Amino acid sequence: MKPIKIRKQLCADGLIRIVKSSFEKIRDHRENGNKIKISLSDALMSAYAMFFIKSPSLLHFERKVKDENLKNIFSINEVPSDTQMRKILDDLNPDKIRAAFKDVFRQVQRGKDLERMTFYDGCYLLSMDGTGYFSSDSIHCPNCLEKKSSKTGHSVYYHQMLGAALVHPDLKEVIPFYPEPIIKQDGATKNDCERNAAKRFLDKFRKDHPYLPVIIVEDGLSSNAPHIYELKKHNCHYILGAKEGDHKFLFEQLNKGNLSIFKCITKENSKETSHEFRFINQIPLNSSNLDLLVNFVEYTETKPTGKKQHFSWITDFEVSEDNIFQIMLGGRARWRIENETFNTLKNQGYNLEHNYGHGNNNLSSVLAALMMLAFLTDQVQQLTCKLFNLVWEKEGAKRDLWESIRFMFLHFVFNSIEHLFNVILYGEQKLNLEIAKINSS
Secondary structure: OOOOOOOOOOOHHHHHHHHHHHHHHHOOOOOOOOOOOOHHEEEHHHHHHHHOOOOOHHHHHHHHHHHHHHHHOOOOOOOOOOHHHHHHHOOHHHHHHHHHHHHHHHHHOOHHHHHHEEEEEEEEEEEEEEEEEEEEOOOOOOOOEEEEEOOOEEEEEEEEEEEEEEEEEOOOOOOEEEEEEOOOOOOOOOOHHHHHHHHHHHHHHHOOOOOOOEEEEEHHOOOOOHHHHHHHHOOEEEEEEEOOHOOOOHHHHHHHHOOOEEEEEEEEOEEEEEEEEEEEEEOOOOOOOOOOEEEEEEEEEEOOOOOEEEEEEEEOOOOOOHHHHHHHHHHHHHHHHHHHHHHHHHHHOOOOOOOOOOOOHHHHHHHHHHHHHHHHHHHHHHHHHHHHHHHHHHHHHHHHHHHHHHHHHHHOOOOOOHHHHHHHHHHHHHHHHHHHHHHHH
């Protein structure tokens, strides 16, 4: 068996060490530190491990994962019970977890792997959108958003978050950042909203990554003047959806204007797809902001079957025949925050919409952030780690890979994820060799 070369910091074990180191720097929020039996770091690492392994519930994690593996692989000294974990994490400010995302991202930058995601003009595509992950008509906390029926007066409580990830039209991998919770803010009587969450996200994003060149891609709800001014303030380029129903003034001006037209055809397997563009530069966004000039792109795709798709965007990039195709690809890549991020978290083993614990304060937001952190380390492995990809290829579907990992954690003891992956890849022979090494040492 020829050993597979592992990149020390960009394999699973290296990423786990980065996360552990980041958690150890978080100051414990509990008083009477001398009476604390389970450290905050152990509680955080246990929750992170649960999402790394893709345990379907806290109870499953507590009963089906050997403590030896948690101690060996995740460096957890004292494994908390499900009740202890919830209690410890409930009062933690979820924003404290942000540093772990930044530490992992920095390592990907150092490894030069992020350069593969450069999209246009030296910039990265950053797709942003909101999603819900908790809803109940009975369980709630002070942070819950509330929707009350006008007919019955019945309330539904829910949590949302604003997700953001680097995406690329040619790559399946995404690199998520710390998600901004959309929750009722301290002292507020009204619900929080995606627009306010976007302001908070951009402020914090630029503090963490002041020089990262990005193109923000979002849906039509974001193509409004206040948000565009926020993007400009934070030195972000943009490609934003723009629908005629939401921009009556803009489209009235377009119908009066002298739009340029560009057509081209692409071939794939001898089948032709036609692309038709209309575009214009420096046009007012709306009647209330005549000084805010944007560049407009309208696009129609016609497939060989005759099926048509129609899109339109506004952007701050000056549009020409030379870059219009690239701008179109960037605008359409927005969907990767839905398909490769939210849908993956909800439907491919991460169980985003499962209530792992709601708590009385911050537990729901803390667990959502830790799940996103586990997703980040998985995506980094997929982007950078040959061993991970070979194991994934052998198992076939991601769900099968997660199932194999959970099975291994239940039945065997390992000293690293590399050890576990090698067993999956090479079978019982590798397991026996590793056990022999452990026993002889």
